[in-house]
Amino acid sequence: MTRFEPKIVVFLCNWCSYAGADLAGTSRIQYAPNARAIRLMCSGRVEPYFILEALHKGADGVLVLGCHPGECHYLEGNYRTVGRMALLKKVLSQFGIEKERVRLDWVSASEGARFATIVNEMTETIRTLGPFEEKDA
Amino acid sequence: MDKLKLALYWASSCGGCDIATLAIGEKILEVAETAEIVFWPVAMDFKYKDVERMPDKRIDACLFNGAIRTSEDEHMAKMLRTKSKIMVAYGSCAYEGCIPGLANFFSLKSILERVYEETPSTDNPGKVYPQTRVQMPEGDLEIPELKNMVKTLAQTVDVDYFVPGCPPEEKTTWLALEALLNGKLPERRSVISHSSKALCEECSLVREGRKVKKFYRPYEVIPDPEKCLLEQGLLCYGVATRGGCGAMCPQAGMPCTGCYGAVEGVIDQGVHFLTALGSIIDSTDPVEIKQIVDGIVDPAGTFYRYSLPVSLFRRAKSV
Numbered sequence: 001m002t003r004f005e006p007k008i009v010v011f012l013c014n015w016c017s018y019a020g021a022d023l024a025g026t027s028r029i030q031y032a033p034n035a036r037a038i039r040l041m042c043s044g045r046v047e048p049y050f051i052l053e054a055l056h057k058g059a060d061g062v063l064v065l066g067c068h069p070g071e072c073h074y075l076e077g078n079y080r081t082v083g084r085m086a087l088l089k090k091v092l093s094q095f096g097i098e099k100e101r102v103r104l105d106w107v108s109a110s111e112g113a114r115f116a117t118i119v120n121e122m123t124e125t126i127r128t129l130g131p132f133e134e135k136d137a
Numbered sequence: 138m139d140k141l142k143l144a145l146y147w148a149s150s151c152g153g154c155d156i157a158t159l160a161i162g163e164k165i166l167e168v169a170e171t172a173e174i175v176f177w178p179v180a181m182d183f184k185y186k187d188v189e190r191m192p193d194k195r196i197d198a199c200l201f202n203g204a205i206r207t208s209e210d211e212h213m214a215k216m217l218r219t220k221s222k223i224m225v226a227y228g229s230c231a232y233e234g235c236i237p238g239l240a241n242f243f244s245l246k247s248i249l250e251r252v253y254e255e256t257p258s259t260d261n262p263g264k265v266y267p268q269t270r271v272q273m274p275e276g277d278l279e280i281p282e283l284k285n286m287v288k289t290l291a292q293t294v295d296v297d298y299f300v301p302g303c304p305p306e307e308k309t310t311w312l313a314l315e316a317l318l319n320g321k322l323p324e325r326r327s328v329i330s331h332s333s334k335a336l337c338e339e340c341s342l343v344r345e346g347r348k349v350k351k352f353y354r355p356y357e358v359i360p361d362p363e364k365c366l367l368e369q370g371l372l373c374y375g376v377a378t379r380g381g382c383g384a385m386c387p388q389a390g391m392p393c394t395g396c397y398g399a400v401e402g403v404i405d406q407g408v409h410f411l412t413a414l415g416s417i418i419d420s421t422d423p424v425e426i427k428q429i430v431d432g433i434v435d436p437a438g439t440f441y442r443y444s445l446p447v448s449l450f451r452r453a454k455s456v
C-alpha cells in the first residue's frame with residue numbers, strides 16, 4: 001500500500017515566516033514536500049474563510065505561520081489571528097472536523113530549522129489523521 | 138388586465154413568515170386589488186390537488202417560505218416550481234435554512250433517538266418510533282418522511298428571487314410585493330432588500346472603536362442604549378449581516394442575530410462574523426486572547442444560526 005501523502009496548505013506572512021521558509025531552502029534543510037506555500041503580507045490577512053476553502057477544495061491540513069507575538073510588521077495582525085484561529089478550531093470541532101487539521105505557529109526570519117520542524121510535524125499529524133473528507137449526506 | 142396570480146406556501150417553517158406577509162397592513166388591500174391569491178394553505182381553503190390540476194406556469198409568482206426538510210416539502214417545492222413563472226424564496230428558512238437548518242449539526246438518527254428515547258420527559262420503553270406508513274382498518278395512513286439533511290429552496294429547485302429575514306420586515310416584504318405587482322423586477326437571482334451592505338451602516342448606535350475584554354450573553358449585561366453593542370461585548374452580528382431591516386434589534390438593545398443573511402458577495406456568513414470578532418479583542422497576550430474567545434458559548438450555533446445549510450461545511454459528522 002502506498003503511504004498517504006497529505007496536501008498541506010501553508011499560509012506564510014511576508015515579513016517573518018516566508019523569509020524563514022526561504023532560509024530553510026537556502027540552508028538546504030530537508031523537510032516534507034507536502035507543504036504548498038502561499039505568501040501573504042501578514043498572518044492577519046488569513047481570513048478563516050481561506051482555511052475553510054482550502055479544506056473544501058482538497059487540502060488535508062492548513063498551517064498558518066506568522067511573526068512571533070510582538071514582532072508582527074503591522075504590530076497586531078498576528079494577535080487577530082490568534083483569536084480567529086482559536087474560534088475557528090472550536091467551530092471546526094462542532095462541525096465534526098478534527099481541530100488538528102489547522103495549526104497556527106510562529107516562525108521568524110532566522111528560524112529556517114523551526115519552519116522545517118513545524119512542516120514535518122504537521123505532515124505527520126495529518127498523515128495519522130488521514131485524508132480530509134467532508135462528511136455530507 | 139388579468140390579475141397577478143399569487144401563491145403562498147409554507148414548508149418547514151414556524152409560521153412567522155405567513156404572518157409577516159400580513160404585516161404589510163392596509164397595503165394588503167392593494168394586493169387584493171391587483172392580485173388573485175390562488176393558493177395559501179395557512180389562510181385559505183385550497184387543496185394540493187387544486188395546484189396539481191393547474192397547467193404549468195399558471196401561477197405568476199409563488200412566495201415560498203420554509204426550509205426543505207420532509208418529502209412533502211420537497212414535493213411541494215417541485216410542484217410549485219413547475220406551476221409558477223416566478224419562484225421567490227421568502228424568509229430565512231427558504232433562503233438559507235435558518236433555525237430548522239440547525240438540524241444539520243446532527244444526523245437524523247441522533248435527532249430521532251434524542252426525541253423518542255433520551256429526553257427526560259420521554260417514556261418509551263418499547264422504543265416506538267413514528268412510521269411513515271401505518272395500516273388502519275380504514276386503510277393506509279401516511280405521513281411525510283423526514284430527510285437526513287435540511288436544504289434550502291434553492292438547493293431543491295431553481296429560485297428566481299430571495300427575500301431575507303426571520304421573518305422579513307414589513308418594508309422588505311413590500312419591496313418584493315411591489316416589484317411583483319408592478320412587474321418591475323430586479324436582476325434574477327438577486328436578494329430583495331433595501332441594502333446589500335452590512336447592517337452597521339444603518340444602525341444609529343455610536344461606534345467608538347473600542348475593543349472588548351469579555352463577551353457577554355444578552356441576559357448578562359444591560360447595555361448602554363446609545364452605544365454599539367458589539368463594542369460592549371455583546372455578539373452583535375450587524376458587521377456580517379445584510380442590512381435593510383432598519384436595525385431595530387440593536388437599537389432596542391438586543392444584538393443582531395444575523396437573520397438577513399450574508400452581506401452581498403460573502404459566501405459563508407458564519408466565518409465572516411468569526412473573522413470580524415478576531416479584530417475587536419482587547420489583548421496582546423495569546424493566552425488571554427484564547428480565554429476571551431473561550432467565553433463564547435456554542436460559537437458554531439451562534440455564527441451559523443441562520444445559515445448552516447448554506448455554509449461551506451454544513452453538517453457535522455454523524456453522531
Ligand code: SF4
Binds near residue numbers: 336338
Ligand atoms: S450595535 Fe450591532 S448593528 Fe449596530 S453598529 Fe454595533 S455591531 Fe453594528
Ligand code: FES
Binds near residue numbers: 014072
Ligand atoms: S507581518 Fe508577520 S504576522 Fe503580521
